[in-house]
Structure formats: structure tokens, C-alpha cells
Amino acid sequence: xxxxxxxxxxxxxxxxxxxxxxxxxxxxxxxxxxxxxxxxxxxxxxxxxxxxxxxxxxxxxxxxxxxxxxxxxxxxxxxxxxxxxxxxxxxxxxxxxxxxxxxxxxxxxxxxxxxxxxxxxxxxxxxxxxxxxxxxxxxxxxxxxxxxxxxxxxxxxxxxxxxxxxxxxxxxxxxxxxxxxxxxxxxxxxxxxxxxxxxxxxxxxxxxxxxxxxxxxxxxxxxxxxxxxxxxxxxxxxxxxxxxxxxxxxxxxxxxxxxxxxxxxxxxxxxxxxxxxxxxxxxxxxxxxxxxxxxxxxxxxxxxxxxxxxxxxxxxxxxxxxxxxxxxxxxxxxxxxxxxxxxxxxxxxxxxxxxxxxxxxxxxxxxxxxxxxxxxxxxxxxxxxxxxxxxxxxxxxxxxxxxxxxxxxxxxxx
Amino acid sequence: xxxxxxxxxxxxxxxxxxxxxxxxxxxxxxxxxxxxxxxxxxxxxxxxxxxxxxxxxxxxxxxxxxxxxxxxxxxxxx
Numbered sequence: 201x202x203x204x205x206x207x208x209x210x211x212x213x214x215x216x217x218x219x220x221x222x223x224x225x226x227x228x229x230x231x232x233x234x235x236x237x238x239x240x241x242x243x244x245x246x247x248x249x250x251x252x253x254x255x256x257x258x259x260x261x262x263x264x265x266x267x268x269x270x271x272x273x274x275x276x277x278x279x280x281x282x283x284x285x286x287x288x289x290x291x292x293x294x295x296x297x298x299x300x301x302x303x304x305x306x307x308x309x310x311x312x313x314x315x316x317x318x319x320x321x322x323x324x325x326x327x328x329x330x331x332x333x334x335x336x337x338x339x340x341x342x343x344x345x346x347x348x349x350x351x352x353x354x355x356x357x358x359x360x361x362x363x364x365x366x367x368x369x370x371x372x373x374x375x376x377x378x379x380x381x382x383x384x385x386x387x388x389x390x391x392x393x394x395x396x397x398x399x400x401x402x403x404x405x406x407x408x409x410x411x412x413x414x415x416x417x418x419x420x421x422x423x424x425x426x427x428x429x430x431x432x433x434x435x436x437x438x439x440x441x442x443x444x445x446x447x448x449x450x451x452x453x454x455x456x457x458x459x460x461x462x463x464x465x466x467x468x469x470x471x472x473x474x475x476x477x478x479x480x481x482x483x484x485x486x487x488x489x490x491x492x493x494x495x496x497x498x499x500x501x502x503x504x505x506x507x508x509x510x511x512x513x514x515x516x517x518x519x520x521x522x523x524x525x526x527x528x529x530x531x532x533x534x535x536x537x538x539x540x541x542x543x544x545x546x547x548x549x550x551x552x553x554x555x556x557x558x559x560x561x562x563x564x565x566x567x568x569x570x571x572x573x574x575x576x577x578x579x580x581x582x583x584x585x586x587x588x589x590x591x592x593x594x595x596x597x598x599x600x601x602x603x604x605x606x607x608x609x610x611x612x613x614x
Numbered sequence: 615x616x617x618x619x620x621x622x623x624x625x626x627x628x629x630x631x632x633x634x635x636x637x638x639x640x641x642x643x644x645x646x647x648x649x650x651x652x653x654x655x656x657x658x659x660x661x662x663x664x665x666x667x668x669x670x671x672x673x674x675x676x677x678x679x680x681x682x683x684x685x686x687x688x689x690x691x692x
Contacts, residue, residue: 265630327667331654 205377205458206611208451209288209439210551211280214538215251215432219283223538223548224555227563228584232416232537234430240396247408249415250394251432251539269332270345271310272433276544277342277390278349280435284386285350288439293449300384301354302343303373304437305365307543307598308393310337315397342390354382360543362598363503365389366436367546371460371604373440383445388547390435402431405470407507419540420567421504421533422511422575429505432539436547438554455554456609458492458591461485465601471509472597476517479503482603483521483593490591490607495525497607498589499562501553503597504533504579505540512574514595519577530587532580536566546596550606553594557610560588617664617690618683624663625679628656638680656682664690 212219215233216226226233233251242248253276258267261279270278281304285291313336320328335341340358347356355376359368366389373387402408409428411418419430446453463485465478472479487494502514519526534545534552541548556562561584568581594606615623622636629646642648642656657673660666660682666689668676676682 263630265628328658330658331651335651 202378203380204443204456205374205440206443206446206456207438207454207554208441208446209284209290210454210554211283211287211437212435212548212551213253213256213276213280214434214436214541214548215253216538218253218256220551227534227537227552228561230537230564230566230584232419232566233432234415234418234539236415237394237399240394240399245399246403246410247399248412249409249418249430250399251430252394253434269336271313271336272392273306273310273390274336274342274345276392276433276435277304277437278345280388280390280437281346281349281386284437284439288441289449289451290350290439295384295445295449297351298353299382300350300352301373301376301382302346302352302356302386303359303369303376304343304346304387305359305361305369305389305543305546306339306342306391307360307362307365308391308398309339311393311398312395313337315395346386350386352386355385361602362600363540363542363545364596364598364602364604365543365546367550367594367596367604367606368462368602370438370440370457370546370550370606371462374457374460377440377442384439384441386437387440388435388437388550389544391542391544392433393542394431394433399431407470409506417567419506419536421502421506421536421565422515422571422579423568424570424572426506426508426511428507429535430539432541434541434548435544436541436549436551438547438550453611455557456611457606458609459486459490459607461489461605463603465603467601470599472513472601474509474513476513476520478601478603479514479595479597480517480520482605483517483595486593486605486607492591492607494522497522497529497591497593498587499530499556499592501549501556501592501594502531502533503595504565505535510597511572515575515577526577529578530562530580530585530589531577532563532565534563536568546594546604549596550594550608553592553608557589557592557608560586562587617686620663621660621683621686622679624659625656628652628659636679638683640679641677643677660686
């Protein structure tokens with residue numbers, strides 16, 4: 201029989217707060233983390249809004265010398281990892297660190313370092329490029345640095361699948377513990393790609409909302425007036441642990457991870473299959489993996505990015521998988537308030553899903569004023585809602601046609 | 615600020631060490647905890663600060679605070 205896997209720690213740095221507590225409180229209140237884009241030149245950009253990290257005092261967690269040598273994505277990763285590690289009570293814990301791993305995803309990695317060092321190369325020549333350029337840029341340094349910090353000597357790598365990166369990481373972490381290869385894995389995602397080049401690229405791909413005069417209303421999943429996603433940044437990190445290890449330590453358990461499914465559309469660079477077939481298959485595989493029935497699922501934390509095609513495809517996929525039960529599901533989009541944290545989105549959304557199960561409260565989908573007629577499910581418009589949920593799904597899809605669905609279960613203390 | 619003062623300040627900043635640690639005899643690796651990346655960064659910082667180019671061969675001989683001061687003084691004078 202497979203080892204059971206539970207969530208024992210969570211840490212988040214988001215546009216709605218530099219802790220999980222603050223982020224969760226603001227999500228329940230329906231607040232938006234989107235504002236005018238600051239810190240980079242917006243000259244020539246068709247989008248001038250973003251969901252950015254504000255007022256993070258990273259020196260509280262990381263020493264000054266180290267901090268200078270971290271790309272912002274690595275900085276967000278280490279701070280959120282520290283918060284999750286502390287939350288799980290792992291400091292000084294009696295655990296076998298050879299059996300503790302780190303699997304963390306990022307969609308884009310150290311692009312701000314890449315941009316600034318490329319500028320140095322052009323302006324001042326090859327000799328002036330920093331010796332820290334490569335370690336600051338490469339995506340796998342997020343898990344690498346995290347392992348160094350906590351002396352976790354087990355499996356260690358990054359996952360890269362655009363906006364599904366963190367969910368692939370969590371799925372792999374789940375499998376590693378499930379098959380008995382590891383006891384504990386720090387997992388999730390980190391992203392810091394609000395740079396001139398990156399935003400210009402997303403603008404060119406016509407992926408971003410241009411509602412520049414109303415930043416807080418720009419991210420409107422499932423609404424008829426949606427016009428693209430809002431780029432966000434931050435990190436969502438979880439501690440996954442075998443149930444035996446968690447019980448032996450007397451650790452607090454937020455929720456259990458019971459299933460994962462992954463597929464690919466094999467269809468288009470950026471657009472999903474119009475009928476959401478790939479997303480539907482991922483949900484179906486996850487449900488089968490969890491050995492539950494579709495009717496037992498009560499809540500879906502959607503990918504819900506607020507793109508024209510994506511929200512309709514996901515809605516169709518849910519209807520295909522759940523039939524009539526689709527209309528009874530509570531469904532929301534965390535991105536309606538946090539914006540799209542790209543490769544970190546699956547991390548924070550798994551955290552939100554676990555919190556929802558643990559507390560019996562579901563945050564609303566903000567800005568859903570006039571639902572698209574093709575999006576006719578219960579997306580929790582307006583206010584947060586109380587609901588005791590047993591099983592929930594967290595969906596993440598990425599450019600490239602990647603689809604990941606995770607199934608979390610409320611933890612039954614018995 | 616004199617050359618040696620400037621160098622000491624730079625070393626303190628780049629290696630995150632105190633003024634007391636930055637003695638003339640202090641070895642970057644053994645006493646100040648520098649690794650190969652730190653050393654490479656330090657050479658870049660010296661080049662920037664004193665507006666000169668340090669060859670790879672020369673940089674290999676800059677192993678202590680004293681050696682750095684000696685080297686920079688000889689280059690700046692020339």
C-alpha cells in the first residue's frame with residue numbers, strides 16, 4: 201500500500217501579503233493585489249499594471265551578503281521556504297535529512313538577472329559579467345539553495361512547465377513520498393518575472409489585461425468583460441510529509457494530498473484545446489488516482505486566469521468530467537485577486553485549497569460581475585462562503601499545453 | 615580615502631566581514647571565508663574601484679588583503 205502524504209507546513213509571499221496569514225485574510229475579504237506597475241520602465245508597454253510584492257523585508261530571513269547574490273525569484277523562494285519550514289516545526293526536528301528533498305518549480309527563473317547582466321555584457325564587455333550570473337539565473341538554484349539552507353540531502357530538482365510548474369513540483373513531491381523514496385519534501389513554486397523584457401513578451405503574445413485605468417478590476421476570471429491575465433510574482437511553498445513522519449513528530453496537519461493527474465494538450469503554443477479535453481483528462485486521472493468518485497469532489501480551485509479561451513475551456517472540462525454535479529461544485533479563482541503568479545501559481549493555489557479544506561471557508565472570485573454565458577457554474581461571486589468540503593481539486597495549466605490536477609482531502613484526525 | 619582604506623572597505627562589503635578581521639595578513643579564503651566565486655567578484659570590484667584591468671594570472675596571486683593592497687598600489691603608481 202502507498203504511503204499517505206500530508207501537508208504539514210505552508211509559507212507564502214504574495215501580492216496580498218508577505219505571509220500566508222495576511223494573504224488568506226485578504227483573499228477572504230475579496231481584496232485585489234493588483235496595482236500600477238512600478239520599478240521598471242513601462243515605456244511602450246500596452247499593459248502598465250501588475251500584482252507585485254510590496255515591502256518585503258528579506259533581511260529578516262537572509263543575510264545581506266547572500267541576499268545580494270540572489271535573483272528575486274530565489275529570494276522569494278527562500279523566504280517562503282523558511283516560512284513553510286518554520287510553520288512545519290522542522291527546525292531541530294528529529295528527521296533523517298538524507299530522506300528530505302526539495303522540488304520547486306519556476307516558469308521563467310532568473311530573468312531579471314539575465315537582463316541586467318546582458319546589459320553589462322553589451323555596455324562593458326564580457327569581462328564584467330558577474331561570477332554569480334549563472335547561479336542567479338538558473339531555475340534549479342531555487343531548490344538547490346533551499347536544500348543548502350535546511351541541509352535536505354534527498355531528491356532535489358526544479359520543474360519547468362510555465363504556469364503549471366509548481367503543480368508539477370507538488371505532484372512529483374507527492375509521488376516521491378508516496379512510493380517511499382522520501383519522508384519530507386519542500387515543494388511549490390517561485391516566480392519574479394515582472395521585468396521589462398518579460399512584460400514586453402507577454403504583451404506581444406497578447407496575454408495580459410490592458411485595463412490599466414482600473415488595476416483592481418483587471419483580473420476578472422469568468423466575467424464577460426475579461427481581457428487577459430494580470431502578471432504577478434511571489435512564492436507559495438508547502439512541506440509535504442509522510443503521515444507516519446508527521447504523526448511521529450506530532451506535527452499539525454493541514455490536509456492530505458491524495459491524487460495527481462497530468463496530461464498535455466499537444467495542440468498549440470499558448471492556447472488550450474477549445475473543449476478543454478486535456479484539462480478534463482488531468483482531472484479525471486487525478487480523481488482515479490485518488491480512488492474517489494467525481495460526485496465526492498466539493499470544490500475546485502481553478503486555473504482561472506481570465507483569458508478569453510482559457511476560462512471557457514476549463515468550464516467545459518469541468519462539465520465533461522462532472523456532468524450534472526458540475527453545477528453543485530463550489531469553484532473559485534485565486535488569480536482574480538493575486539493576479540497570475542505563473543510558475544508559482546500552483547504553489548499558492550494548493551495552499552489556498554488546503555486552507556479552504558482546513559477552515560471550511562472559500563474565498564470569492566473577485567470582479568465576477570457579469571458572467572460569460574459560456575461560464576455558467578458556481579464561481580462564488582461577491583462574498584466568501586462557509587462550506588465543509590471533503591475533497592478538492594487544484595488545477596494548473598501552462599503554455600505548452602501542460603495540465604496538472606491535484607486532489608487534496610480534508611484531514612481526518614482519526 | 616587612501617588605497618588601503620578603500621580596499622579594506624571593499625573587502626568588508628563584498629565578504630561581509632568586520633574591520634577587525636580585515637588585517638594585512640588575512641587570507642581571503644582561509645581567514646575571510648571567500649570561495650572561488652567570492653574571489654572572482656572581489657577582483658571585479660577592485661577593477662571597478664580603481665579603473666584598471668587585472669589579468670587572470672595576476673588575480674591568482676592576490677590571495678591576501680596585503681597582496682591586494684600591494685598589487686593595486688603598484689598598478690596605480692605606474
